[in-house]
């Protein structure tokens with residue numbers, strides 16, 4: 001939990017800066033990959049996502065908030081191709097370099113946000129891993145609703161949210177106050193036309209929601 005909190009703080013810090021500022025503060029995409037590799041909760045969440053996401057071999061999957069592409073690369077072996085979108089070009093460059101090094105050809109990375117995913121082909125499944133909570137952190141429920149509504153407008157069969165969210169009421173003021181309550185995420189997905197078909201609780205502040213049409 002201490003490590004999780006540390007990573008949370010470092011990521012919030014890192015993504016609130018420009019590329020240049022982040023370079024000078026030293027939290028690099030390589031640091032993120034290393035932290036994620038050793039973060040037990042992150043790995044359990046990833047494993048749950050991969051086990052429960054109803055992805056078919058012919059599917060096109062959008063990984064929104066793809067970061068360094070960790071999840072996108074895992075998804076690539078399960079579907080036709082993965083579209084990775086993020087707002088931080090440095091992380092996208094790192095993800096592209098990894099794809100090249102690993103000779104993974106069915107993943108592409110490009111600029112896109114929750115509100116403007118920049119996707120011009122039909123998408124079957126949308127995955128958001130450790131990303132959507134940032135919309136809530138940035139602008140509360142209104143921003144999270146705008147993000148979910150925007151993703152819902154892509155008309156995918158399914159949205160998988162594997163993310164930081166509160167499964168327990170906040171006990172005291174803490175970092176976790178910036179996380180959306182699970183009920184809020186669930187309600188916004190249902191308001192956007194989805195039915196919740198699976199919920200996996202990883203910890204009191206991390207879980208996976210599968211929402212289908």
Ligand SMILES: C[S@@+](CC[C@H](N)C(=O)[O-])C[C@H]1O[C@@H](n2cnc3c(N)ncnc32)[C@H](O)[C@@H]1O
Nearest residue numbers: 065066067070086087088113114129130131134
């Ligand atoms: C903690 S990282 C998670 C990366 C990856 N999904 C994973 O599970 O390892 C969160 C990512 O969300 C991205 N992000 C933050 N706000 C975003 C937005 N409005 N639209 C798209 N991506 C966003 C950040 O740039 C960052 O790469």
